[in-house]
Amino acid sequence: MLTRNKTLTTLVIFLMFLLGMSGCSSTQPTLEPSHDKVKVFVSLLPQAYFAEKVGGDHVQVDVLIPPGADPHTYEPTPQQMKDLAEADLYLAIGTIEFEELWMGRIRGVNPAMPVFDTSRGVELIAGDPHIWLSPTRAKVQAQNIYTALSEIDAANQEDYQQNLQSFQVEMDQLHQDIIKQFKNIKHKEFMVFHPAWKYFCVDYGLEEIAIEQDGKEPTAQEMARLIDQARQKGIRVILTSPQHSAHEAEAIASDLQGEVIKIDPLSRDYSANLRQVTQELAAILSRD
Numbered sequence: 001m002l003t004r005n006k007t008l009t010t011l012v013i014f015l016m017f018l019l020g021m022s023g024c025s026s027t028q029p030t031l032e033p034s035h036d037k038v039k040v041f042v043s044l045l046p047q048a049y050f051a052e053k054v055g056g057d058h059v060q061v062d063v064l065i066p067p068g069a070d071p072h073t074y075e076p077t078p079q080q081m082k083d084l085a086e087a088d089l090y091l092a093i094g095t096i097e098f099e100e101l102w103m104g105r106i107r108g109v110n111p112a113m114p115v116f117d118t119s120r121g122v123e124l125i126a127g128d129p130h131i132w133l134s135p136t137r138a139k140v141q142a143q144n145i146y147t148a149l150s151e152i153d154a155a156n157q158e159d160y161q162q163n164l165q166s167f168q169v170e171m172d173q174l175h176q177d178i179i180k181q182f183k184n185i186k187h188k189e190f191m192v193f194h195p196a197w198k199y200f201c202v203d204y205g206l207e208e209i210a211i212e213q214d215g216k217e218p219t220a221q222e223m224a225r226l227i228d229q230a231r232q233k234g235i236r237v238i239l240t241s242p243q244h245s246a247h248e249a250e251a252i253a254s255d256l257q258g259e260v261i262k263i264d265p266l267s268r269d270y271s272a273n274l275r276q277v278t279q280e281l282a283a284i285l286s287r288d
Ligand SMILES: [Zn+2]
Pocket: 072, 130, 194, 195, 196
């Protein structure tokens, strides 16, 4: 008993000695609790959902384009450029102009950071960047995220693999639920301010009519044509998004004595949001 106590005391003294030694380096910055996590940057909020699902506890995800901001015109803040300099990985959406404009500068502040294009292998629609709004394409993006994370953090590859499998199951379920919701709709066409939903429409047999043309607000002539088109097709609901002004949508809706409904193409809560959008759209498209 006495010997054991003695051994313990020696051990404690030895440990204190070690701690005292490491005290020499106390001027160095202390490691943040998240230091051992992979610091991942993504462009868009839905990508954060994908990256967190695949990365699980091993990643810390930062989103460049904040809620409510327009990804087609966004500029990173100086603080974000500082954070980017510390990041381990950039998961690019691969289709948005924002990345084309800024990637040079982003690489400039952190040349060592791998930039991974998550649109690899995604079936694209020419000229349409909104690939994340298709759960079937989200599966391909998640597969790419898995590849990127496994490359830079091979130690946790098995976890990433498992997380990816769960995510794919979640997307398959979401896809089936959406198909079910649209089964008995009476119309296929809806009018929306910003044309973000083409991938979604292709997947589910719908058609969006956009008010905005090539990123520009419509002229008076185009507005008149859109109102005509809506009347002919019996469209009374105009969809808009939190990232865009609802001005034209409201003008058209009031002409049609219809209403404006907001749907979000950039929600971080991906699956729940797409379910809600589907529910609202299905209700609108089921009206006579
Ligand atoms: Zn867009």
